Amino acid sequence: MKRSEVNALISKAKDFYQHHHFSLPKWGFWGPENWKGKGDSEVVRNLLGWDLTDYGKGDFDSLGLILFTIRNGNLATGDAKPYAEKIMILREGQVCPMHFHWSKREDIINRAGGNLVIKLYGSDENEALSDTPLDVSVDGFVRTIEAGSEVILTPGESICLEPGMYHAFYCETGTGDVMVGEVSAVNDDNLDNRFHEPLPRFPQIEEDEEPVHLLVTDYEKYV
Structure with missing residues (x-):
């Protein structure tokens, strides 16, 4: 992905969050110069902030996701915070591809906008898709669904x-x-994503212009 594309997507994301009355932390609006000397912060250590991906396919409009990690622990450093929170934007026509996590249990919540479709499978002992029905909790009520079924979440549902x-x-x-x-x-995107089709979690950035806001993958270089 080109840095100019990343900058434009983050600009649109800020407008989207504002439209839906979701406020980001103040440091979510910092430029690279504001991060100097902040390397010992929880934000940098635990990779909070802006994050987006095209999963290495170069077609963000079809296969992609933009995320902002608000809080997170860190198993590698012993940070005792046992939870994480993200706010994400999924555009109509985009897909977040089939994957699971070995360790992370998560609630996915439709906070606002359109309807969110979740397609689900269990996994077998070889980490392949399972054809066995599975139990899933939707807003605290367990339902049994067939493998490959879709659960549709309207705004407010999880x-x-x-x-x-x-x-x-x-x-x-x-x-x-x-x-x-x-x-x-606790979220660890480096070690806890198992994509059904092997895909990179983070994009390669072509630096065709300066970053307006840093991605979590930029901290090592700029901070």
């Missing part, structure tokens, strides 16, 4: 995804973009 539960999500056609919340155990 689903609990257990470790080992394959999931992909996308917007229901015609309902618009979705602001997606995530509340989970």
Whole structure:
């Protein structure tokens, strides 16, 4: 992805969050110069802040996601905070691809916008898609669904995804973009993502202009 594309996507994301009355932390609006000397902060250590990906495919409009991590612990440094929170934007026509987490249990919440579709499978002992029905909790009520079924979340609804539960999500056609919340155990995107089709979690950035805001993958270079 080009840095100019990243800058434009973050600018649109800020407008989207504002439209839906979701306020980001003040440091979410900092430029690179504001981060100097902040390397010992929880934000930098635990990779909070802006994050987006095209999963290495170069087609963000079809396969991509923009995220902002608000809080997180850090298993590597012994940070005792046992939880994480993200706010994400999924555009209509985009897909977050099929994957599961070995360790992380998470609630995915439709915070605002259109309807969010979650496609679900269990996984077998070889980490392949399972054809066995699975139990899933939607807003605290457990339902049994067939493998490959879709659960549609309208604004305000949520689903609990257990470790080992394959999931992909996308917007229901015609309902618009979705602001997606995530509340989970500690998040480690370097070690705890198992994509059904092997994909890189973070994009390669072509620096065709200066960053307006840093991505979490920029901290090592700029901070």
